[in-house]
Amino acid sequence: MKSAILGGRLVAGARLPPTRALAEELGLSRITVLTAYEQLRAEGYIVGRVGSGSYVSKSHAAPMPPRRTAAKSIAPLTRYARRARQLADWSIAAQHCDRRLDMQYGRPQVNPTLGAIWGRELAWAATRTRLEYGNNQGLPALREQICDYVARRRGIRASPDQVLIVSGTQQAITLTSRVLLDEGDEVAIEEPHYFSAWQQFGAHGASLLAIPTDHEGLVCSALPKQAPRLVMVTPSHQFPAGPALSLSRRQELLRYARSRDCWIVEDDYDGELRYDSSPLPALRSLDGDDRVIYVGTFSKVMFGALRLGYMVLPEALCDDFINAKYLCDRGNPAIEQAALAHFMEDGGFERHLRYMTRELNARRRELIAGLQQYAGDRVQIADAHAGMHVTVWLPDYDHAQVDALIADAHERGLGLYSIAPHYRTAPAVPGLILGYCGLSKAQLHEAMQLFGECLDAVDAAARESLPTRRQQV
Numbered sequence: 001m002k003s004a005i006l007g008g009r010l011v012a013g014a015r016l017p018p019t020r021a022l023a024e025e026l027g028l029s030r031i032t033v034l035t036a037y038e039q040l041r042a043e044g045y046i047v048g049r050v051g052s053g054s055y056v057s058k059s060h061a062a063p064m065p066p067r068r069t070a071a072k073s074i075a076p077l078t079r080y081a082r083r084a085r086q087l088a089d090w091s092i093a094a095q096h097c098d099r100r101l102d103m104q105y106g107r108p109q110v111n112p113t114l115g116a117i118w119g120r121e122l123a124w125a126a127t128r129t130r131l132e133y134g135n136n137q138g139l140p141a142l143r144e145q146i147c148d149y150v151a152r153r154r155g156i157r158a159s160p161d162q163v164l165i166v167s168g169t170q171q172a173i174t175l176t177s178r179v180l181l182d183e184g185d186e187v188a189i190e191e192p193h194y195f196s197a198w199q200q201f202g203a204h205g206a207s208l209l210a211i212p213t214d215h216e217g218l219v220c221s222a223l224p225k226q227a228p229r230l231v232m233v234t235p236s237h238q239f240p241a242g243p244a245l246s247l248s249r250r251q252e253l254l255r256y257a258r259s260r261d262c263w264i265v266e267d268d269y270d271g272e273l274r275y276d277s278s279p280l281p282a283l284r285s286l287d288g289d290d291r292v293i294y295v296g297t298f299s300k301v302m303f304g305a306l307r308l309g310y311m312v313l314p315e316a317l318c319d320d321f322i323n324a325k326y327l328c329d330r331g332n333p334a335i336e337q338a339a340l341a342h343f344m345e346d347g348g349f350e351r352h353l354r355y356m357t358r359e360l361n362a363r364r365r366e367l368i369a370g371l372q373q374y375a376g377d378r379v380q381i382a383d384a385h386a387g388m389h390v391t392v393w394l395p396d397y398d399h400a401q402v403d404a405l406i407a408d409a410h411e412r413g414l415g416l417y418s419i420a421p422h423y424r425t426a427p428a429v430p431g432l433i434l435g436y437c438g439l440s441k442a443q444l445h446e447a448m449q450l451f452g453e454c455l456d457a458v459d460a461a462a463r464e465s466l467p468t469r470r471q472q473v
């Protein structure tokens with residue numbers, strides 16, 4: 001009724017329906033309607049006339065001016081807003097097509113019982129968590145669990161004092177920018193790279209250098225002679241192309257950082273999920289010089305909506321990062337942290353991880369088998385031993401053909417995604433990132449069958465256009 005009065009649909013002096021009739025019509029108790037009318041009266045929207053009912057009051061009857069929708073057209077007020085606006089134009093989310101068989105990378109969780117388990121952990125934690133502001137560095141119990149976990153699974157030795165709980169990798173990058181970068185400072189980042197990292201550093205005003213990668217990960221010899229302020233890498237599983245950073249390159253990178261006094265950010269987004277061997281130790285585990293800022297996230301191994309991650313910080317940087325976190329948000333929600341600490345402590349987290357690894361491995365195998373069966377040698381499968389996606393290259397096709405393939409697949413209910421947005425300059429060979437986390441084995445088989453049909457269609461179109469091209473020549 002309020003919006004009807006403000007919007008002019010109920011005009012000044014209009015009579016409101018009697019409360020009894022309205023209660024019946026809406027299936028509400030009369031008391032509810034009387035209370036609502038009383039509230040409208042108290043706020044001055046309506047007036048009561050004894051014995052005659054309620055009427056729209058004169059003072060509120062004029063329609064409100066339309067909501068200002070001009071915000072988009074104002075000039076950005078800060079340099080940050082300007083840069084962020086430019087970067088937002090390339091949003092990868094815009095690619096999202098939500099097809100029946102959607103292979104978007106990063107679709108969450110494969111453990112169907114996780115939701116129920118997590119609900120119980122939250123309920124448990126809610127009754128045990130103190131409700132005043134918590135420790136802005138993160139719940140000590142969670143930091144201890146993380147230290148124990150990264151020591152066993154990622155080979156990292158650190159004390160809980162070096163751990164900072166953050167809202168995922170995104171916030172880790174924001175804090176890193178605030179603490180380590182002034183506008184114009186250089187950041188070296190892999191090519192291809194995690195698009196959001198590029199966006200975040202770019203919005204902060206960093207000057208970004210795209211450093212090539214190959215089958216051994218970052219090509220360290222391509223790093224500039226004059227060191228950037230920091231180098232951002234995904235050593236366990238180069239994102240999105242796939243390879244792990246080789247041992248010799250790891251050593252080269254650490255030597256580079258030491259000799260040139262620069263920092264390394266290790267984004268270990270899915271390092272736990274390795275299928276044909278044990279997880280590889282983190283780069284941070286080799287770091288004798290305390291230069292690697294290690295970033296872990298629960299987005300992949302739990303679910304993205306959790307928004308919990310952690311940083312293992314070089315000792316020299318701890319105070320500045322903890323201050324930055326305090327200034328940013330005073331710390332992450334305590335109940336979620338307590339629930340996660342408990343889940344880790346009683347072994348539930350690693351049971352879930354074992355389940356997830358088995359299940360994802362089965363899906364990955366299904367995907368690869370489907371690719372071999374239906375796409376054959378028309379695709380090259382990149383290093384596919386880890387994570388939640390497989391990257392494939394299509395060397396026999398050009399970019400326009402692969403765009404047509406994606407569009408055709410979308411029409412047929414198959415969501416395919418190009419690797420191109422993760423590059424600054426389009427790769428020589430077109431490629432696709434096939435996320436297999438959100439589809440069952442049967443769905444993956446069907447998806448690959450459809451993929452093969454889409455490739456057939458592109459091949460047929462190429463054959464048809466061949467004579468025409470020849471005629472033109």
Ligand SMILES: Cc1ncc(COP(=O)(O)O)c(C=O)c1O
Binds near residue numbers: 106194234304308309
């Ligand atoms: C390379 C990379 N790093 C980190 C993340 C996770 O980010 P967050 O922890 O903010 O969810 C992702 C998720 O897609 C990713 O692809």
